[in-house]
Each structure stands twice: as C-alpha cells, then as structure tokens.
Amino acid sequence: xxxxxxxxxxxxxxxxxxxxxxxxxxxxxxxxxxxxxxxxxxxxxxxxxxxxxxxxxxxxxxxxxxxxxxxxxxxxxxxxxxxxxxxxxxxxxxxxxxxxxxxxxxxxxxxxxxxxxxxxxxxxxxxxxxxxxxxxxxxxxxxxxxxxxxxxxxxxxxxxxxxxxxxxxxxxxxxxxxxxxxxxxxxxxxxxxxxxxxxxxxxxxxxxxxxxxxxxxxxxxxxxxxxxxxxxxx
Numbered sequence: 001x002x003x004x005x006x007x008x009x010x011x012x013x014x015x016x017x018x019x020x021x022x023x024x025x026x027x028x029x030x031x032x033x034x035x036x037x038x039x040x041x042x043x044x045x046x047x048x049x050x051x052x053x054x055x056x057x058x059x060x061x062x063x064x065x066x067x068x069x070x071x072x073x074x075x076x077x078x079x080x081x082x083x084x085x086x087x088x089x090x091x092x093x094x095x096x097x098x099x100x101x102x103x104x105x106x107x108x109x110x111x112x113x114x115x116x117x118x119x120x121x122x123x124x125x126x127x128x129x130x131x132x133x134x135x136x137x138x139x140x141x142x143x144x145x146x147x148x149x150x151x152x153x154x155x156x157x158x159x160x161x162x163x164x165x166x167x168x169x170x171x172x173x174x175x176x177x178x179x180x181x182x183x184x185x186x187x188x189x190x191x192x193x194x195x196x197x198x199x200x201x202x203x204x205x206x207x208x209x210x211x212x213x214x215x216x217x218x219x220x221x222x223x224x225x226x227x228x229x230x231x232x233x234x
Contacts, residue, residue: 018147
C-alpha cells in the first residue's frame with residue numbers, strides 16, 4: 001500500500017475526496033508545527049491557537065464521520081481507530097495542561113515537544129496505514145461523499161480541547177454542536193481581547209473564562225461521555 005502522502009490528487013479521488021481533504025489539513029498542520037519551532041511568548045501562543053483551531057475540529061469530525069466507516073469496512077478497524085483515538089486523547093490532555101498552566105510552567109517545553117511528536121505520529125498513522133486501507137475498500141464516489149460529510153462536520157465541530165468528551169458516538173455527536181458554539185464564541189472573544197484597549201481586557205477574559213466553565217459542564221454531562229472506551233475515557 002502506498003501512503004496517501006505519495007499519491008496524486010487524481011489517484012486519491014479528486015479534490016473532493018476525503019483523502020485529499022485530510023492531506024490538505026495535514027500539510028497545513030506541518031507548516032504550523034514548523035512555525036511553532038523556535039517561537040516564544042506571545043508568538044508561540046498565537047501559533048498554538050492556530051494549531052488548536054485546525055486540529056480539534058479536524059479530529060472531532062474524523063471521530064464522528066470517518067472512524068465509524070473504518071470500523072464498518074475494515075476487519076481490524078476497531079483496533080486502528082482505537083489507536084488514533086488514544087493519540088487524539090493525549091493531544092486533548094496535553095493542550096489542556098499547556099493552556100491551564102501558562103507560559104512559565106516548568107513542564108511546558110516537554111509538553112510542547114510531546115505535543116508535536118504525537119501530532120506527527122497521528123498524521124503518519126493515518127496517511128501511511130489507515131487511509132490506504134480505507135482507499136482499497138471505498139469507491140471514488142464513496143470517498144467523495146465521505147469527504148463532503150467530513151467537511152460539513154468539521155465546520156461545526158469544537159475548536160478547543162475537551163478531554164472528557166467521548167471519542168465515539170453517541171457522546172461526541174451529542175456534545176459537538178453546543179461545544180462548537182461555545183468554542184467559536186470564545187475564539188471571537190479571545191481574538192477581540194488581543195486587539196482591545198487595556199480597559200476592556202478584564203471583561204473579555206472574564207467572559208472567555210465563563211464560556212470555558214460552561215463548556216466544562218457540557219463535556220462532563222453523562223450524554224457527552226456515552227460511548228467512550230476505557231483507554232480514552234476520563
């Protein structure tokens with residue numbers, strides 16, 4: 001099997017194929033990880049925010065739309081998706097810890113190194129193993145239909161870490177929309193705080209913190225956790 005990284009767009013099913021859409025995001029992530037290398041302070045925070053916005057909506061949509069198909073069409077789909085779900089869970093936990101503890105925490109450099117490592121492992125597991133297998137089982141029309149479904153879900157998926165939410169349906173599907181609305185509102189608020197005059201910053205941070213608290217309540221509700229397996233449940 002050839003990695004999807006080594007195939008042409010036509011071989012992958014055209015621009016609308018789920019494989020092309022996935023690879024496009026992976027290329028964007030690679031650029032951001034290069035930007036992260038050597039960045040410090042506010043510049044590092046900005047790159048991390050951009051990584052978050054890309055990674056979490058991408059992964060949430062995978063878990064909701066693509067992984068159920070993988071489990072259905074591949075005999076070892078359960079094991080394949082569980083391995084990647086564990087990687088996604090670790091990313092959620094690492095980013096949560098990085099955001100919680102701030103710029104000066106002594107474990108921040110090690111956590112950042114591990115975050116980059118896990119993200120690159122995740123890309124390789126998908127591009128070199130899972131997606132070539134999926135490509136063998138689906139027609140071009142099916143790859144394009146799956147790509148459309150994934151893209152729609154990605155646009156309405158959360159953009160921040162939620163480590164206690166189920167990595168599987170029905171929990172992720174039930175929690176996705178409310179968490180997405182909260183996350184994307186926080187994205188707007190936080191972007192405004194970075195540009196706002198100093199007198200408005202405390203109010204903006206208070207609002208963002210309140211939204212984060214509301215997200216925490218939603219992600220810990222029993223319906224949001226339903227369907228998870230022990231390796232990723234928290």
